[in-house]
Amino acid sequence: MKKVLALVLTTVMLAGSMILAGGCSGTDTKATTEGTTTGGAETTAAGGAETTAASGDVLKVGILYISPKDDGGYSQAHAEGMAEAVAALGDKIQVFELENIDDTDAQATSAAIDNLVNEGCTLIFTTSYGYMEPTAAAAEKYPDVKFCHCSGYTRNDTNLDTYFGQIESARYLAGIVAGLTTKTNKLGYVAAFPIPECIRGINAYTLGAKSVNPDVTVSVVWTNTWFDMDAEKAAAESLLATGVDVMAQHQDSPAAITAAESAGAYAIGYDLTYAGAPKAYLTAPLWNWGTYYTYKIQQVLDGQWKVENYWGGMKEGVVKLDTLSSLVPDAAKTAVEAVQKDVTEQGNAYVFKGPIKDQTGAVKVKEGESLSYDDQMSMMWFVDGVIGEIPTT
């Protein structure tokens, strides 16, 4: 009996420490080492916190990240954008950040928002789609606080608006690069959820690739998570095993890029430049959130807050294609340059210009038309050339 008890105690201790140490988003252990360094650096970046707290008219800005703010991807892009806003607006604002808040855990999200409001934040950015309902609930609960939710569609008349950008324009250009780099004509795409946001990206990428190489196909694997380095890596490997030689992804970590490099394939990143895979990295559709955060915070500082549906593109500078790496063939460089101006000017209207057929060959967008904003936001079908399924309900 003693043995049993000792065994159970040990197990519980081990399990307890592991589980609780994780706060359990599973990937924390990996982030620990990197987390500390950037965390320290961020202190200086957002550093008004301690020193300027005294003055009353400082705007306190809160922001929630779904993954660690040094995830090398999505959240880091937001965090860098916020740091840029801090650099631009100086001590007029004070930023309070919360990272690693699970966007499927409504209790944690609401608590996080409560904590930010409690700290005095009157402008709060929630950067993941899943925060939508808790953010909307908080907007009702705190009418004096302004909320901006990234990538969702719920707005109210007073203190809740939304923001996102035409990242698909950059994905289209990345597709051109991939279409002219592939030798097997098999492109792979690791994506988080079968939701319009990801589907739009896959379609734009495929349209770009097919515009220069009609023979390519784009195979899609869903991971059903935004941030899980193991799942992202496994999904990429499953695609690479089928002969895919250019990997793209819509995830929060660069795991798919490193998987591609290990397999000797090329990769298109997302969110941020990735320097960790010099033998694979071609380019990436990038967010430049600093442009938006500076704009929106300035709006509030000026007393000009308005509820809007921000959807900036390459023209506004919120999204762009990363500098093409030396691995990109000249033909691809030329092809990107050829359309760069039009894509920048017209944004997603260029990308989703007809004729566009879906997987079954049916024409979804007619010649001379372009997919409307609403149709892009609710896009639940794949264009011709995509190999993959959208689960139906």
Next chain:
Amino acid sequence: MFQITKRDELPTWQGVLIRIGSILAGVLLASFIIAILGFDPVKTFAALIGGSFGSSSALINTVTIAIPLAITALGLAIAFRMKFWNIGGEGQIIMGCVFATFVSHNMPASTPGVVLILLMGVAGFLGGAIWALIPGLFRVYLRTNETLFTLMMNYIALCIVQYLHFVLWRDPAAKGFPKIKAIQEQAHLPMLFGVHIGFIVAIVLGVLVFLLIRKTKLGFEIRVVGESAPTANYAGINVRQVMLTGVILSGGIVGLAGMVKLAGAVYTLSPSITGNAGFTAIVIAWLSNLSAPIMLVVSVLIAALEQGSQVIQIKLNVPSAVAAVIQGLILMSALGGEFFLRYRIVRRKREQSKSQKGDA
């Protein structure tokens, strides 16, 4: 060289001292790491405590986090009393929520809130109870190992909720985003002092579980079965029946914890509904020595660590990973202290250890 032997009963004051000492050791260890990482340990802990108890809004968050932990721990402890190692809290919480959600989705919108909440509570209890009863039956009739069985049931429950989340119950109104439709609005638990009334459920259950274990025949039988099943048998206790009843109560209360979190705080079933309460509660139950009133207190303390770790991120820019390390170290030390409460390490004489080896 060293041997671990069981301790005799310690005087209370010594037990308290060891507990406080081990938590302090955890705080020191964490301070050391915080300092290495370039943060001020004093400020960090001040922010952590202030951030979890320092204001009414902070306190509300702390209590809200504590509610499911406390109820789950109360449920698990009943099983632990019988030395039935119910590691399946996660699965039982999930199934409680699945059953409760099913009720909410299938009752007409005209159902009064009170009726709906009560029905969901019953459903939540049933869901958890069934999920615990399955390994219970196997344990009682086929003598399978319930530790592994209940653990595996967690993964089955997780797969079920993922299937519901991504396929079967996927809300078509969510524009393709995989989510289950929220429960009906009148099923939301009412608020009292800014917290949903789940805290009253936790307190009432705490009293009931305490009375059950200390004052009732079933509670006595549960304790005897836990001490020694053969003795219980000899004393004329129907061990199988007692164990199954205990397991049903255990799983049922854990299922109810899920329902309370669902109806009180999150309103929507998702694969991450448990927030790991099923595992955290194991730690709480053991830290509290399986005592119901102490579990309520310890749950609040553990919840404070969770809530406070968000606040140190906000106030001091401590990364979430570091906050998690602080939590982990304190808990690990506290549990390590439990080990020293029950066992002590004595130096063994050389000859003895040799002969021991010879035996093996």
